[in-house]
Amino acid sequence: MSEEKEMITGMEAPMYLTYNFTAGGATTRFLAELRNGKLVGQECPKCQHVYIPPRGSCAACGVPTVREVELTNKATVQSFTIVYIPIPNNPIKPPYVIANLMADGAHQSFLHLISDVDNADVRIGMRVEAIWKAEEEWTHAMENIQYFRPLDEPDMPIDEIGRLKNA
């Protein structure tokens, strides 16, 4: 081996999984409503938990969540993280805030972005609202909501986030 030549130290070993994703009945109903600009959860007939995104059945009771509940654009920050590390091909530039959000009337949180606020001001209990993209850009995706931004409302006490009213 000639010493002046550069030694190989790395090897590209990409892995691609190509498959067909089928949403299933409950998620299809949820995504179809997102396509119409609506956030719709599904309620357990037994314990009244509202799931968003819905799973089709209640994790606690094991019964189908057939009733749909339209939620507003308002939500509460349940937890959050500030992301500093860039993800390849992700157009969002760090640092940005990604949060577990509890939609009003829901008992299950979903992940989304928080923007229009100093990252340092984001806190658990903060009230936020969804900012939707222009209607012509809506698809069957949570990305129809561009981000959530703070609402001018008092914080929600931590132990009330996502709790059933009469539980």
Added chain:
Amino acid sequence: MSSTESEVLSQAFELGFTYTRSTGPVVGRFLTELRDRKVVGNKASDGTVYVPPMEFDPRTAEEITEFVEVAETGVVKTWSWIAEPQSKHLLQQPFAFALVQLDGSDVPMLHMVDAGSIDKMKTGMKVKVRWAETTRGHVTDINCFEPA
């Protein structure tokens, strides 16, 4: 929800992990030599020559440091015919995945044999390396093996 949207949604999906693996001094040396169109293995304490080279001696668990160049000809020890290559296969015509033991090596390595048709494949057949047009330090610098 309108009844026209009651059909279950599905769509094609691709999950990609764009890994770069670090090769270390042994595999790195193997790949570096491939770039120069040479195949090297290394010699363990009992004299066994491994191609591709092994990082540690299977008997003593010591590092193996003695590299040896082997021939670019070898023998097919066993093989499996791929009659209908998929899009991700590196050869797009029917070929064989084969364990090829290079002359000078004591263990076979997995690679591809382009024999044209299954009738030309035989356990024990002689094959030789078909080099890629441009080598870059990757196992695909060996494009495949062909009947010798």
